[in-house]
Amino acid sequence: MKKPRLSVLDQTPVGEDHTPDQALRASVDLARAAETLGYTRYWAAEHHGSPGFASSAPEILAGALLAHTSHMRIGTGGVLLPRYDPAKVAEVFGVLASLHPGRVDLGIGRAGGPARDFPQRLAQLTAxxxxxxxxxHPPVPPQMWLLGAGRESARLAGLLxxxxxxxxxxxxxxxxxxxxxxRAQFRRATGRPAGGALAVRVVTADSAGRAEELAQSLLLWRARKDLGQDAPLPSYETTRRHRWTGAELERAKVHRTALVSGAPEQVHAVLTGLAATHGVDELIVNTLTADPADRxxxxxxxxxxxxxxxxxxEAAVTAAG
Incomplete structure (x- = not known):
């Protein structure tokens, strides 16, 4: 299997020592860096009412990211379709794709409202x-993606x-x-093979120790969120001083299974294995840290x-200089 491509899923995290407007500007900076580094695509997520995320309008952020990059694919991961009129979503992405032909992804999620008519909404949007x-009508329509974590969404994506x-x-x-x-449903519907991408939460650093510090901060934030304390991501200093409760430790253990962390070589080995196991040639990486520099x-x-x-x-230029 060939080496997987890497992409970015950005939830625009807000650290406890930062403000939402700083987090949004950090997303623009990260997109510029990701393009320079060779990432394939960059998606803005959608979240509402959470102090830990500033990503409440992914289509607006995607427009800004398109304006500040030149060739990387930009999109959403994803627009929560149950909240919106499919015709309005089509118009918004028709404008984006007309201004930036061949660069726009429209990732769709089914959270955010009643999902009983979601298949019909998605079919209408696709049409x-x-x-x-x-x-x-853009010269090159946006590439449609369905985001999900179960077999129902997978089958619907294949059908459409x-x-x-x-x-x-x-x-x-x-x-x-x-x-x-x-893949089975996609082949039946289109007659073509399908690939797919795996969205993975990852944190790495220059050393395994530093990566673990960042992982502990993320896990503390996620454990607190599960237990009803929705807040910005805690800093390393806050996490280091924190006295974990039994409930927090239990929730952190659950979420550790969905986090890939460690030194770069450790993370590379795990991610390569996940790509092979799932048969995908693209990994969409989600990284949450309190400090944008660590991310x-x-x-x-x-x-x-x-x-x-x-x-x-880039590494060759740095070594030569």
Missing amino acids: LLGEGGVVP GTEFAFGHFFSPAGGTEAFDDY QRSYELLAEAFALPAARR
Whole structure:
């Protein structure tokens, strides 16, 4: 199996020592860096009412990221379709794809509202963008992705002939079965083979010790969120001083199974294995840290570990200079 491509899923995390507007600007900076490093695509997530995320309008952020990059694919991961009129979503992405042809991804999620009519909404959106039923109709329609963490979403993506990304960081089990369903249904619907991408939560650093410090911060934030304390991501100092409760430790243990962390070579080995197990040639990496500098460094080290072409060129220039 060939080396997997790397992409970015950005939830625009807000650290306790930072503000949401700083987090948004950090996302723009990270997208610029990711393009330079050789990442394939960059997706803005959608979250509402959470102090830990500033990503409440992914289509707006995607527009800003398109304006600040030149060739990397940019999109959403994903628009929560139950919240919106499919025709309006089609119009928004018709504009984005008309301004930036061949660079726009439209990733769709089914959270955010009643999901009983989600298949019909998704089919309507697909038809509007694919058959020219929206104004403006872009010269190159956005690439449609369905995001999910189960077999139902996988089968729906295959039936409609869209791309599919499995959220390993939501549910680390069940991905292989979901991809089997997706590929079988996609081939029946289109007559073509399908690939898919795996979205994985990752944190790495210059040493295994530093990576573990960052992982502990992330796990403390996630454990607190489960227990009803939704807050910005705690800093290393806060995490180091924290006295964990039994309930927090229990929730952290659960979420550890969906986190890939360690030194770059350790993370590379695990991610390569996950790609092979799931039969995907693309990994969409989600990294959450309190400090944007730690997050960008994690993506830089991943690019080097996977020898992304742009990262190799950058390393050669640094060594020569």
